[in-house]
Amino acid sequence: MSEHRHGGGAVLTGRGTRRFALVGSPNSGKTTLFNALTGLKAKTGNYPGVTVARYEGLTSTGAGDVIVEDLPGTYSLDPISPDEVVVTEVLDPAIGEHGTPTPDGLVAVLDATALRRSLGLLAHVLRTGLPTVLVLTFTDDLARRAGSVDTAALAAALGVRVVPVTAGNRSQVAALRRMLESVDEWPAPAVLPPTEPVEAAAWTRSVLGRAAYEVPEVDLRTRRIDAVLLHPLWGSVVFFATMFAFFQTIFAVAAPVQGWVESLFGRLGTVAQEHIGNPWLAGLVGQALLGGVGGVLVFLPQIAMLFVLIALLEGVGYLSRAAFLMDRVMAKAGLEGRAFVSLLSSFACAIPGIMATRSLPSARDRLATMMAAPLMTCSARLPVYVLLIGILVPDGARVGPFGAQGVVMFGLYVLGALSAMTAAWVFSRLGGRTSLAMPFYMEMPSYRLPKPSTAAIAVWEACTAFLRKVGTIILVTTVALWALLSFPARGTDELGAAGVDPSDQVAVSAYVLDHSYAADLGHAVEPVFEPLGYDWRINIGILSSLAARETFVATLGQVGAADNPDDPGAALRAMTVESGPRAGQPLFTAPVTASLLVFFVYALQCMSTIGVMRRETGTWRWPGIAFGYMFVLAWGMALLARTLVGLFA
Amino acid sequence: MHAETVAGDRHAVRWVLPGSSLPSGRLREAPGALGALLAAGTLQEVRTEPHGVTMRLAEGRTWRDEGDPVRAALAAALDEVGAWVVEPDEDGTLVRVAQDVLAGPVGDYVRSHGGLVTVTGAHDGILALVFDGACSGCPASGVTLHSRIESAVRERYPAVREVRDTSAGRPARSVTLWPRLRRP
Numbered sequence: 017m018s019e020h021r022h023g024g025g026a027v028l029t030g031r032g033t034r035r036f037a038l039v040g041s042p043n044s045g046k047t048t049l050f051n052a053l054t055g056l057k058a059k060t061g062n063y064p065g066v067t068v069a070r071y072e073g074l075t076s077t078g079a080g081d082v083i084v085e086d087l088p089g090t091y092s093l094d095p096i097s098p099d100e101v102v103v104t105e106v107l108d109p110a111i112g113e114h115g116t117p118t119p120d121g122l123v124a125v126l127d128a129t130a131l132r133r134s135l136g137l138l139a140h141v142l143r144t145g146l147p148t149v150l151v152l153t154f155t156d157d158l159a160r161r162a163g164s165v166d167t168a169a170l171a172a173a174l175g176v177r178v179v180p181v182t183a184g185n186r187s188q189v190a191a192l193r194r195m196l197e198s199v200d201e202w203p204a205p206a207v208l209p210p211t212e213p214v215e216a217a218a219w220t221r222s223v224l225g226r227a228a229y230e231v232p233e234v235d236l237r238t239r240r241i242d243a244v245l246l247h248p249l250w251g252s253v254v255f256f257a258t259m260f261a262f263f264q265t266i267f268a269v270a271a272p273v274q275g276w277v278e279s280l281f282g283r284l285g286t287v288a289q290e291h292i293g294n295p296w297l298a299g300l301v302g303q304a305l306l307g308g309v310g311g312v313l314v315f316l317p318q319i320a321m322l323f324v325l326i327a328l329l330e331g332v333g334y335l336s337r338a339a340f341l342m343d344r345v346m347a348k349a350g351l352e353g354r355a356f357v358s359l360l361s362s363f364a365c366a367i368p369g370i371m372a373t374r375s376l377p378s379a380r381d382r383l384a385t386m387m388a389a390p391l392m393t394c395s396a397r398l399p400v401y402v403l404l405i406g407i408l409v410p411d412g413a414r415v416g417p418f419g420a421q422g423v424v425m426f427g428l429y430v431l432g433a434l435s436a437m438t439a440a441w442v443f444s445r446l447g448g449r450t451s452l453a454m455p456f457y458m459e460m461p462s463y464r465l466p467k468p469s470t471a472a473i474a475v476w477e478a479c480t481a482f483l484r485k486v487g488t489i490i491l492v493t494t495v496a497l498w499a500l501l502s503f504p505a506r507g508t509d510e511l512g513a514a515g516v517d518p519s520d521q522v523a524v525s526a527y528v529l530d531h532s533y534a535a536d537l538g539h540a541v542e543p544v545f546e547p548l549g550y551d552w553r554i555n556i557g558i559l560s561s562l563a564a565r566e567t568f569v570a571t572l573g574q575v576g577a578a579d580n581p582d583d584p585g586a587a588l589r590a591m592t593v594e595s596g597p598r599a600g601q602p603l604f605t606a607p608v609t610a611s612l613l614v615f616f617v618y619a620l621q622c623m624s625t626i627g628v629m630r631r632e633t634g635t636w637r638w639p640g641i642a643f644g645y646m647f648v649l650a651w652g653m654a655l656l657a658r659t660l661v662g663l664f665a
Numbered sequence: 666m667h668a669e670t671v672a673g674d675r676h677a678v679r680w681v682l683p684g685s686s687l688p689s690g691r692l693r694e695a696p697g698a699l700g701a702l703l704a705a706g707t708l709q710e711v712r713t714e715p716h717g718v719t720m721r722l723a724e725g726r727t728w729r730d731e732g733d734p735v736r737a738a739l740a741a742a743l744d745e746v747g748a749w750v751v752e753p754d755e756d757g758t759l760v761r762v763a764q765d766v767l768a769g770p771v772g773d774y775v776r777s778h779g780g781l782v783t784v785t786g787a788h789d790g791i792l793a794l795v796f797d798g799a800c801s802g803c804p805a806s807g808v809t810l811h812s813r814i815e816s817a818v819r820e821r822y823p824a825v826r827e828v829r830d831t832s833a834g835r836p837a838r839s840v841t842l843w844p845r846l847r848r849p
Contacts, residue, residue, distance in 0.1 A: 145729075168770050169770070172669055173681070175668075203670075205670075206668060206678045206729075207728045207732030207735075207736065208732055208733070210736060215740070218740075219666065222667040222682075226667070226669075226681060
């Protein structure tokens with residue numbers, strides 16, 4: 017029996033680093049274990065389907081370092097979805113010979129509170145013939161909920177070693193680590209378990225009977241809370257109230273911090289103005305770096321706050337409930353539950369959302385979800401929304417007891433979500449309705465107190481990703497725009513001829529700006545945006561935002577900084593239309609601001625998203641279609657918004 | 666049903682069959698594929714007990730290869746238990762079950778503190794054990810006998826009438842630390 021485990025025969029595998037893979041169902045605590053083993057910071061959530069990509073890390077054992085790989089959560093090794101294909105390929109030695117390296121050993125991670133369902137996966141894992149140990153997670157939960165399992169008997173019945181490891185318990189993790197040293201001595205089952213459904217069910221029953229497994233009661237606390245939270249009416253009410261409070265919090269908590277950051281950049285601007293002699297350099301630093309990039313950085317507190325709240329909701333286990341509630345609505349429209357999970361991930365950023373579509377078994381639903389994901393309000397829209405809402409709705413305005421700014425923000429998120437679901441529905445209809453509905457497991461995890469470290473990691477990652485984006489794509493676009501906005505340079509003669517006093521710095525920069533390359537570009541696209549009431553400055557902002565949405569804020573910040581270096585925000589509010597029938601009137605009127613907001617709800621202004629879409633679909637066709645339809649939709653809806661708000665304002 | 670390894674015999678596995686009720690002894694003939702495997706000598710020996718079957722493969726064969734067909738054959742044969750021809754051997758089965766139990770976690774517990782329990786035989790449903798090592802003369806050996814060994818044996822062999830400590834009549838070993846130092 018055991019001599020056949022490696023199937024390799026006499027070939028020495030060399031003394032390379034040993035490789036272990038963690039396999040388990042979604043939400044089995046696999047990623048927490050991975051983090052505990054490797055010290056890496058893969059993000060975990062009390063929410064199925066968080067690991068979409070593959071993570072690798074090193075862990076040290078007494079026999080040297082070994083590689084540990086965290087595979088995507090899967091319910092079986094029948095490759096139904098692309099996610100499961102990844103896992104199957106990693107575990108198949110035949111494929112391993114030319115491509116993905118086959119692990120030296122597997123660590124199967126099963127949730128002790130859901131053993132009956134997860135043993136099926138273990139049967140598949142054992143049938144790969146690779147050396148395996150079983151890690152039982154959530155044994156503390158099992159005990160608390162009056163369930164029990166005899167791990168020694170379970171090990172005897174399965175023929176493999178069983179180690180209980182509850183989240184991050186150091187001595188248990190150390191025991192597992194010691195076990196990784198001796199993969200050659202791991203016992204293997206004599207007879208491989210069956211995977212044919214009837215036989216597998218009999219096997220599971222028999223093994224659980226031997227291990228004296230007591231099914232845990234559904235946690236009383238969880239059951240009581242769920243009675244309300246999963247109720248079709250009360251659950252929805254609570255869901256909307258939660259989301260509403262969510263956006264109020266973002267404004268209420270983050271706004272003061274944002275004020276501090278703003279005044280910091282204001283002071284830096286003054287210092288730069290005073291100390292930099294070279295006018296070009298002063299322009300670059302004052303306008304592009306402080307006015308533009310700084311203008312985006314100001315929104316870091318909001319981004320952090322958004323992710324703190326998402327991490328808390330996810331850690332507690334509420335997001336799964338929200339997904340479940342919404343799934344009922346989506347199912348009525350004939351949409352996959354998994355599609356909603358992916359749309360929900362797009363709440364933070366469309367890229368993980370698009371990658372999460374890998375868990376969708378049907379290609380049609382996958383494409384439909386991918387086409388819809390960018391409509392979910394991602395965190396890149398947040399700075400734009402905050403800036404424009406600040407112009408549209410005065411500070412302190414209230415709707416009943418609530419801050420009006422938060423209400424508008426909530427409305428925009430709802431609009432985005434509704435539009436995304438409608439788009440997914442339309443695209444899945446267009447693709448024909450032939451495919452079979454696949455079963456969808458959505459686990460309702462017990463309510464757990466979120467681990468502060470997990471929340472901190474999520475926020476840290478989001479903030480560093482934001483800073484990285486600001487430091488790369490936004491910085492480059494902003495500097496390029498600065499160049500476009502500041503050239504061609506004007507000689508004193510020309511300024512004189514145009515009636516501008518060359519000694520008046522502000523007047524000069526305003527003149528240069530109005531006659532820059534960027535202005536030409538902005539004027540060139542004017543026919544497209546004219547009906548929406550945008551002038552060339554907004555047009556330039558929109559063009560630059562095609563790289564990344566936040567750049568819109570940076571561009572307007574630069575334009576504002578040219579007019580009024582001390583307070584770009586006030587400059588924006590005071591901006592007037594330069595020519596045409598509305599000349600002299602304020603540029604950012606309520607209808608125009610509203611139409612801009614709506615434009616940003618719909619337009620696909622993100623190169624990274626387009627790149628990921630290309631990678632995931634393997635063709636430029638789908639990103640092209642997405643960009644095209646979203647632009648048309650954005651334009652149409654923005655016109656509608658301008659007209660409607662114009663009627664009422 | 667599931668298969669467990671048998672300690673010390675890599676050609677043997679024990680199929681655990683919860684809910685079944687088989688006669689105890691050695692299987693001579695069986696219907697269908699199981700009978701064929703037995704007749705062909707692929708299965709060298711098949712011993713039955715109330716809730717399980719212990720099978721021994723012929724030399725040169727492995728459970729990795731034979732596991733699936735044997736499982737299917739056994740599952741099919743379990744539908745016609747009436748057609749099984751079993752050469753009865755109740756007491757032999759009882760001894761085997763007791764030896765298995767003592768090789769497993771119950772035995773681990775006994776060995777963990779220097780005890781030694783051996784099966785000396787069975788007669789008419791009465792199992793005879795000898796308590797040795799740290800167990801001899803230990804006042805708690807009775808508890809171990811009944812609450813651990815007997816209950817574990819009864820789980821697999823419900824017909825056991827009694828488990829008896831037959832070491833009582835033997836001269837008590839001289840009290841030395843010898844057995845404690847040399848753990849089995």
